Amino acid sequence: MADTVRDPPPDGTDFHELEDGEELFPEPAAAPEESQPASLPAEDISTNSNGPKQDLLFDDDPEDLFAEATEEVSLDSPERDVLLSDGPSPAITPITPPTSVITPRIGHAHDDMFTHSSFDEIEEEEGGDSFDIHISVSDPEKVGDGMNAYMAYKVTTKTSMSLFKQKDFSVKRRFSDFLGLHSKLASKYLHIGYIVPPAPEKSIVGMTKVKVGKEDQSSNEFVEKRRSALERYLMRTVKHPILLKDPDVLQFLESSELPRAVSTQALSSAGLLRMVNKAADAVNKMTIKMNESDAWFEEKQQHFENLDVQLRKLHASVESLVCHRKELSVNTAQFAKSAAMLGNSEDHTALSRALSQLAEVEEKIDQLHQDQANGDFYLFSELLGDYVRLLTAVKGVFEHRMKTWQKWQDSQMLLQKKREAEAKLQFTNKPDKLQQAKDEIKEEIEELEGKVQQGERDFEQISKTIRKEVSRFEKERVKDFKTIIVKYLESLVLTQQQLIKYWEAFLPEAKAIS
Amino acid sequence: MMEEVKEVTSALSVHGHNIKITDVVKDGDALTFVIVSQKLSGTGEYHVDRTWDDFEWLQQHLFSQEDVPGLQGVIFPPLPAKASGNASAKIMKQLGVLGLGEWQPYCKALETFLQQVATHKILNKNKAVEVFLTSSDAPGRQKVKKNIFNRLSQAVEEMRKEGHKDVDEFFQTERDHNLVLTGCTKTAAEKFLDMVLTEQKIAVACGHFSAALHLCVEPGEDPDKKAFSRLCVQISEVFDSMKKNMTSVAENNVNTLGLGLDLESRYQEAEKEMLFRRTCKLVELENARRNAEKAKPVKKAAMEEVKTATQTEFQQICGVARQEIKQFHGVRVKMLQQALVQWCEKQLLTAKESTDQFNQHLQAFRGMAQ
Numbered sequence: 001m002a003d004t005v006r007d008p009p010p011d012g013t014d015f016h017e018l019e020d021g022e023e024l025f026p027e028p029a030a031a032p033e034e035s036q037p038a039s040l041p042a043e044d045i046s047t048n049s050n051g052p053k054q055d056l057l058f059d060d061d062p063e064d065l066f067a068e069a070t071e072e073v074s075l076d077s078p079e080r081d082v083l084l085s086d087g088p089s090p091a092i093t094p095i096t097p098p099t100s101v102i103t104p105r106i107g108h109a110h111d112d113m114f115t116h117s118s119f120d121e122i123e124e125e126e127g128g129d130s131f132d133i134h135i136s137v138s139d140p141e142k143v144g145d146g147m148n149a150y151m152a153y154k155v156t157t158k159t160s161m162s163l164f165k166q167k168d169f170s171v172k173r174r175f176s177d178f179l180g181l182h183s184k185l186a187s188k189y190l191h192i193g194y195i196v197p198p199a200p201e202k203s204i205v206g207m208t209k210v211k212v213g214k215e216d217q218s219s220n221e222f223v224e225k226r227r228s229a230l231e232r233y234l235m236r237t238v239k240h241p242i243l244l245k246d247p248d249v250l251q252f253l254e255s256s257e258l259p260r261a262v263s264t265q266a267l268s269s270a271g272l273l274r275m276v277n278k279a280a281d282a283v284n285k286m287t288i289k290m291n292e293s294d295a296w297f298e299e300k301q302q303h304f305e306n307l308d309v310q311l312r313k314l315h316a317s318v319e320s321l322v323c324h325r326k327e328l329s330v331n332t333a334q335f336a337k338s339a340a341m342l343g344n345s346e347d348h349t350a351l352s353r354a355l356s357q358l359a360e361v362e363e364k365i366d367q368l369h370q371d372q373a374n375g376d377f378y379l380f381s382e383l384l385g386d387y388v389r390l391l392t393a394v395k396g397v398f399e400h401r402m403k404t405w406q407k408w409q410d411s412q413m414l415l416q417k418k419r420e421a422e423a424k425l426q427f428t429n430k431p432d433k434l435q436q437a438k439d440e441i442k443e444e445i446e447e448l449e450g451k452v453q454q455g456e457r458d459f460e461q462i463s464k465t466i467r468k469e470v471s472r473f474e475k476e477r478v479k480d481f482k483t484i485i486v487k488y489l490e491s492l493v494l495t496q497q498q499l500i501k502y503w504e505a506f507l508p509e510a511k512a513i514s
Numbered sequence: 515m516m517e518e519v520k521e522v523t524s525a526l527s528v529h530g531h532n533i534k535i536t537d538v539v540k541d542g543d544a545l546t547f548v549i550v551s552q553k554l555s556g557t558g559e560y561h562v563d564r565t566w567d568d569f570e571w572l573q574q575h576l577f578s579q580e581d582v583p584g585l586q587g588v589i590f591p592p593l594p595a596k597a598s599g600n601a602s603a604k605i606m607k608q609l610g611v612l613g614l615g616e617w618q619p620y621c622k623a624l625e626t627f628l629q630q631v632a633t634h635k636i637l638n639k640n641k642a643v644e645v646f647l648t649s650s651d652a653p654g655r656q657k658v659k660k661n662i663f664n665r666l667s668q669a670v671e672e673m674r675k676e677g678h679k680d681v682d683e684f685f686q687t688e689r690d691h692n693l694v695l696t697g698c699t700k701t702a703a704e705k706f707l708d709m710v711l712t713e714q715k716i717a718v719a720c721g722h723f724s725a726a727l728h729l730c731v732e733p734g735e736d737p738d739k740k741a742f743s744r745l746c747v748q749i750s751e752v753f754d755s756m757k758k759n760m761t762s763v764a765e766n767n768v769n770t771l772g773l774g775l776d777l778e779s780r781y782q783e784a785e786k787e788m789l790f791r792r793t794c795k796l797v798e799l800e801n802a803r804r805n806a807e808k809a810k811p812v813k814k815a816a817m818e819e820v821k822t823a824t825q826t827e828f829q830q831i832c833g834v835a836r837q838e839i840k841q842f843h844g845v846r847v848k849m850l851q852q853a854l855v856q857w858c859e860k861q862l863l864t865a866k867e868s869t870d871q872f873n874q875h876l877q878a879f880r881g882m883a884q
Contacts, residue, residue, distance in 0.1 A: 320719050324716045492872045511855055
């Protein structure tokens, strides 16, 4: 046997060769193993557990974990698919702080990102990239036929942020994709106190008309309304500094193929509200009422209750305005017609011409009314509607905080019981079993102490997060309303200027009658 | 040499063209109008109080003048329907644009009626006009005897005569034309009113929105809360401006073109009635002719007399009617022109004012911190 290999004989060096690993293990083995802990939660979730194992795993040294997992969780590694899977279904109870699940990209400039243990630090690290991203949803296109048809929308992102691979890119998405994105974000972030913007409402009636192929005004309006709502939804989502960096969001915006989101029934904001309400009921059914030590939360909750009522009133008011505006448009068109007929029947030439001109002016004014009605609707009515829906998410995070508190209290109660049991053990008369029982209880107590600590931390964390989120919400609210009213005023000014033009053109005609 | 000219002067001692209704007083159901007219002698004014019943009294007297040949050929200035302080929805609907704006358009319509009567060369000779305008006592309220002009007395059978073919092309054309115009004008006036009512609804909706925004204002030192409260107040001011704008637009519509279309519509109806009266006379004449032809010798002379009398009446009516029609054509064009010009000017002014106001709001918002 001629050895072509001139390498040192395997005298005690086998071990080293094996470590190099290339011959024995054709596939790269290092990668999957090192990131094993990171992918664990994804598997555990399916078993519907609260995940005590995870608590123990990630409790003490999150930094170490990340040090291990670093470069492996890159864009091209196979684990990314696992991390970015359809995610936990919304019905699942909360998973642990997602530090372990997600490793958000911040930008290549931040090499130390994986030592962050929470989003707080990530957020404070804004550093390099200022917020510069614009998303538009356009070109609705019907795909397919009959009841299986759907609308595909083009989602275009224009940005200079280093978070993205390109500066200007688009993808095609359908409505259920948006719902899928929202469900993933909601399941990841809502329970830890982040206000996740709700997805636009489903509409069976609206979509059926579109599927059936009705090419009329109302189905066009429906598509336009939906397109606008999807655009606002995406913009609101990316304005959130944490959500912007979520891999699901990035994949949604960038990836040409998206795995189809299934079971979208629970994914609309109405579904979310139902889920939140169910959770709230579950909490209320328990006899313990939350001992609110922080007046801030009580006050804010009351404030949001009031705001909800007021916004709904405003929304109803604007809807009424839109309705009347449309009515005015119809009436103006009818008057224009009658003026035209009058002009045609008129003998007197100059008067006849003036009346015909009058009819034309009124037709133009009709168009102005329609534009204004659209302005009323798309600016104010939809803004108010969005905020009413957004408030359900706000209420949701407050509910989750209560749940978190409840969990902490439960652990504490259990711990108390175990301690009492331990104390009782001292007086048992079975000395042979005593030691075993003592050991068991000690173990349980240790476990529970850990749980209690975690519960307290979770509660503090969610409280802290909610405070920040509420502050952000209130600032955004002022910005949003201000932006809208400025746009609205601009449209009002434009309308009046158009009217001036029309009247100035008509005046000489009226004067020229005799 | 100064000849003593027997002037056929009007019995009127006041100017007709500038009669004004300066006030309307509501007392429960009844509305009382204050009418001011200028003495011809230039020495002052007459102020009188009149109710709608007094107006009707005047109109009845005009209809029943006996010594005027061809009176039936007159296009009588139309009197608006009776309005009451607590008018039912039905009456308000009937009044149309005149029922809006706190009786201002209604007063204008009554004013126009008086001006038209007082400047009408035939009608202003009626003593009733002088009494109406100058007597400090309200004219007697006794019901005047029924006359052919009372619209309500026109039997349904008589309406068949409306389509009766004419012997004169001028009149046939005028009748056809009037028929079309009456319909078109009525429709235009109705559609215009619909527009105005919707504009009013929009103004109300803006007011509601503005009020609802004030509910969002919350006390507190929190800077974000304060910012939002301040924003709500400012937005509500914008909607107040929108309400003001829409209210002006509606008012302008009512006071100019709305009134104009309403008057034109009622005037066309008045012409229609005149033409109908003439047609009825024509039918009467044709019947008289037939009777005269067919009459047995015993009755022949009597029938001939009737025929001749009817013929004279008819010719007189035609004579007056031609004049009236000519006048009517001139007056209505002028009136519509005036309405259209005023309407345009007022809307132009409102648009300019609103532009300024909205721009002011816009600058204020843009200048806001953050």
